[in-house]
Amino acid sequence: MKLSTKHLLGIKNLQKEDIETILLTAKQFKDVLQRPIKKVPSLRDVTIVNLFYENSTRTRISFELAEKRLSADTINFTVSGSSAAKGETLLDTVNNILSMKVDMVVMRHSASGAPHFLAKHIPAAIINAGDGVNEHPTQALLDAYSMTEKFGSLQGLNVALVGDIMHSRVALSNIYLLKKMGANVTVIGPPTLIPKYIKEAFDINVEYDIKKGLQWCDVANVLRIQLERQNQPLFSSLREYNMSYGVTKNLLESLGKEITIMHPGPINRGVELDSDVADGSQSIILNQVENGVAVRMACLYLLSDKG
């Protein structure tokens, strides 16, 4: 099985068939992860660099684990303790690493389009592990996998993305994926956190009333408030945000229906999501984390020339 693309830069560049192939392959790798020996030799002669120009915990660990489960050799690069801190350009850094015969690059970067830039200049396959406020394709794929696991299909599913849409690469990748797979999408949040042209850009719904939006949906993917990416005041206080847009137990109980709760992590507990919701029976947040490894194994495998 092959994907139509050499790199995984974003969901935007994938065909529907690519997404189906990745999800199907992830299913096989999830089966591997249930075995006593959770490892396959698929990428044993492949070397992968994890280039993290931005902080990450779960994504980096998830990728590293996926690489190890596939028997790949891995090297890790984080911006602190690297030559980037001394002013080396991204292209120089990557070319230096590639001269050491590295086959694939997994990259997280704070600038939107950074992996696209790299793809124009280096021969190795690139997997985008999050670029600025653009895309986070493996997160959208693991979200899709988790929703498919629960609902059987994405076709016709009503999915709400709740919260800081403006600063979320998870939102954009999810929108691209869900639209390609036939789901219905609504973004819910305060107007200051929703891009003005999002409705026209993706043909989706915008809802400022969280209760109305949640009543419509089957799944609410609650996004993290990205305080670190906000360079101007966009709401008055975290307390008021929780009161107006936080997903609380009371709010869920008032809906008159049961919806599934997702979150890409890390959670700001008591801000966008209350603890009793995050840890409650409607939440599939830990399934998302578990599925992340299988989905990333699938992406790595399919983009290596072993796929």
Add this chain to the structure above:
Amino acid sequence: MQILLKKVLVKNITSSNNDAVVDLLINNGIIDIIDSNILADADYVIEESKLICSIGWVDIFSNFCSPGFEHRETLESGAAAAIAGGFTQVFVLPNTNPIISSQSQVNYIVEKSKELPIYIQAIGAISKKVEGVELAEMYEMNNAGAVAFTDGINAIQSASLFLKALQYVKSFDGIVIQMPIDAGFSKLGLMNEGIVSTQLGLPGIPVFAETLMVKRDIELLKYTQSKLHITGISTIESVNLIDDAKKQGLNITCSITPYHLLFCDEDLIEYDTNLKTNPPLRSKTEMLSLRQAVLDGKIDCIASHHLPHHIDDKICEFEYAKNGMMGLQTVYTSINTALPELSTEKLIDLLSNNARRIFNLPIPKIEVGAIAELTLFSREGTSTLTKENNKSKSVNSPLFDKLQKGKVIGVITKGKLLLN
């Protein structure tokens, strides 16, 4: 030196030879003979199919990066790019190091211009260090020969300082140039705010970041009754605001870059840093409306906004790339490609006559006895900017290896024929 132009179409509205296809003999920089057929043993004979001759073109907004940033451009390399683009006069920005904000800095440009094959005019800074805080010594710079005043790529953000600048230049009948963009909004964005920025995950710069400042500056112009030229406009709303202000009798004019007529935000889909500009490339609808505004005569000049950058400032992540592109060499071919229906008369107004009128430069005639300051070009044929024929020291252009309509044959100025 004798130069003979054969079968050239003269485009010079004030000349009795306008629209005639004639031969021109130029003797030591002076137009000596204009006749239907000149037989002379000239040093140079130019005979080109569909050759057109106009008075020399003027670019009013170029950064030649000298002094201070000679690794990007020098006055010499900038002049060579200008010649290849058909220009005989170029106004250079004060955004250098040191900033052109004193008489001695203007003198530096004036003196260097004498050694160059074309005329380079200094635009003085409005504020000291182009920081938008204190007025620079514009009176002295005017005396030294500064052609206009601007903070160049830094729009003046303070309304009170801009008001003072408009008042100050009235004492010597000066003119202020502003590239309007509200930094409060532009610093938060990387491209035009719209559908494409949303799809690319890049923060946007709304159209009103420009129009708010255009409205503000028009109010200040009303109050001061001074002279204002707005450059680099990227939205039709600015054009309409300026057009209304003109109808109210204000002394306001405007210019547009070639790239706002040739590209739009949809071209950024691959994060091409060469298309990262300030003001940003707007939507396709805006681009088409701006083209119509040029055809309707609502735009006074084309300004190259030639901003050379070192390659490392463009071969990098989009967010970190510097704004602007070089473009003196491709101004005419870009306009000719974007607007092939534009009449040659209007084209020459946009590239020469209007700028000369607005900035009080001599408007030479193509008549016997006149000094020859000419641009030779053809609206037919094609041109391509290549690494080999690029005259700039920089390469930050999206137009490399792109076929464009028309060609510049060369210029005649300061007594010399400078061929492409």
